[in-house]
Amino acid sequence: MQNHSRLYPFHIIVLDNHPENDQRIIRHIDFCKKNQIPIERIRFNLHQKTPEMIIDKIKSNYSLQCPIIFKGGIFNYILVYLSMLFSPWIWYKLIKLIRKIVQKKGERIIFHVHDPFLLIFGAVLKIFKYKNSFIVYDRHEYYEEMKGIGKYCEKFTRFFIDGIVLVTDNQIHSTKTHIPGVNHIVVVPNYPNIDNRFADRIHEKISTVLHSDRINITYIGSLSTKVDRDINGMMDICLALLKKFPEVYVTIGGSTSEKDLLERFDILKTMYSGRFFYAGYLNRNEVIHFTSDAHFGFFLIDVNSPYWVSCSPNKIFDYLLYGVVPIIRANIEERENLKQCSLLYDQIDSKEKIIQDIGYFIENREQLQKFMKEAKKLSQLYSFESVEERYSLLYQKVISSRKEN
Numbered sequence: 001m002q003n004h005s006r007l008y009p010f011h012i013i014v015l016d017n018h019p020e021n022d023q024r025i026i027r028h029i030d031f032c033k034k035n036q037i038p039i040e041r042i043r044f045n046l047h048q049k050t051p052e053m054i055i056d057k058i059k060s061n062y063s064l065q066c067p068i069i070f071k072g073g074i075f076n077y078i079l080v081y082l083s084m085l086f087s088p089w090i091w092y093k094l095i096k097l098i099r100k101i102v103q104k105k106g107e108r109i110i111f112h113v114h115d116p117f118l119l120i121f122g123a124v125l126k127i128f129k130y131k132n133s134f135i136v137y138d139r140h141e142y143y144e145e146m147k148g149i150g151k152y153c154e155k156f157t158r159f160f161i162d163g164i165v166l167v168t169d170n171q172i173h174s175t176k177t178h179i180p181g182v183n184h185i186v187v188v189p190n191y192p193n194i195d196n197r198f199a200d201r202i203h204e205k206i207s208t209v210l211h212s213d214r215i216n217i218t219y220i221g222s223l224s225t226k227v228d229r230d231i232n233g234m235m236d237i238c239l240a241l242l243k244k245f246p247e248v249y250v251t252i253g254g255s256t257s258e259k260d261l262l263e264r265f266d267i268l269k270t271m272y273s274g275r276f277f278y279a280g281y282l283n284r285n286e287v288i289h290f291t292s293d294a295h296f297g298f299f300l301i302d303v304n305s306p307y308w309v310s311c312s313p314n315k316i317f318d319y320l321l322y323g324v325v326p327i328i329r330a331n332i333e334e335r336e337n338l339k340q341c342s343l344l345y346d347q348i349d350s351k352e353k354i355i356q357d358i359g360y361f362i363e364n365r366e367q368l369q370k371f372m373k374e375a376k377k378l379s380q381l382y383s384f385e386s387v388e389e390r391y392s393l394l395y396q397k398v399i400s401s402r403k404e405n
Helices: 025-036 076-086 086-099 116-129 141-145 149-160 171-178 200-213 229-245 258-270 286-291 314-321 349-362 365-381 389-405
Strands: 010-015 039-045 062-065 108-111 132-141 164-166 186-188 215-221 248-253 276-280 295-298 324-328 343-345
Touching: 010 025, 010 116, 010 164, 025 314, 025 343, 025 389, 039 086, 039 108, 039 215, 039 286, 062 086, 076 149, 076 276, 108 116, 108 229, 108 389, 116 132, 116 149, 132 295, 132 389, 141 389, 149 171, 164 171, 164 389, 186 389, 200 286, 215 229, 229 248, 229 258, 229 295, 229 349, 248 343, 295 314, 314 324, 314 365, 324 349, 324 365, 343 349
Parallel strands: 010 039, 010 108, 039 062, 108 132, 132 164, 164 186, 215 248, 215 295, 248 276, 295 324, 324 343
Antiparallel strands: none
């Protein structure tokens, strides 16, 4: 294995405001550490901290709490970001953290930015403080339909971006249109790490599903009803399935402070005690535990969401890896492959159709078992290990292009 730290004498600093257990970011950090590439993460926390959100001590993670908490809505969204941008405390803490990370004077930095607004922070740091630094922008697929402040951030900082990481090939053309002049672009799909720890457990789940008296349905992820996920529609489907099929058990995981949603969870816990479980925030090992037990897993995009774009989400590939049948309503890539083991829906498909189709598989266990086997088999095509080196190749190109100039 190459010793990348000798090839690239610089620090990578990840800037993001994603959830602290975001798997794309964690995989990236793990890859760099595995290859001895110095990397740290500075996370801008837009939400109220809760006691259960404990940072995994294995990960490199520094946190900056935003002055205003994000509660949803465009006006609040703008206030949150402006409060960050014009906060002397945020800038003081940010520079203090960078100095703590990069102690050797003159050492070069790559700011790996995961959120468009944080491009402003990267550009300011590059222009006024760390003139020899680089900016790599991880442009997630839902930024394609982004409007307003995010688009302006991309536009204003495009001349300072040295490299771009995309999630899908479909993003390449639009990215070159929105951010022209960036010569170094790589695609790193949201594939999971190879994980054979639960192979026996998954095999047993699939082999016993024909006569199982329990069908587990799960969703663990973003619970915001104000962005792209159709959480309320998903809960309507769960309620209908719990009501119709006594063998159905539902587990929902993720953090939320939305009162209406929490009240709905409480009602379902009372109505279906022992069969509906809201787990709250879960660490990665807990996510794997519930996912490996599941027979079905949801990924539903709101049909009215502006973020109905071609996507390649972590969650789908996790479902495949753990032998789970994905229930997908989204403009998903790999659709042709996924149709052999997934329930796929478009914007025009109703909740009633989704409920009916899931019910068919619950009542026809041979078909359910077939789809679960196909999901596990298909997962072999999608591993992060097959694409991880693209990060280091991009860093190398970015550094080399500066030297040539």
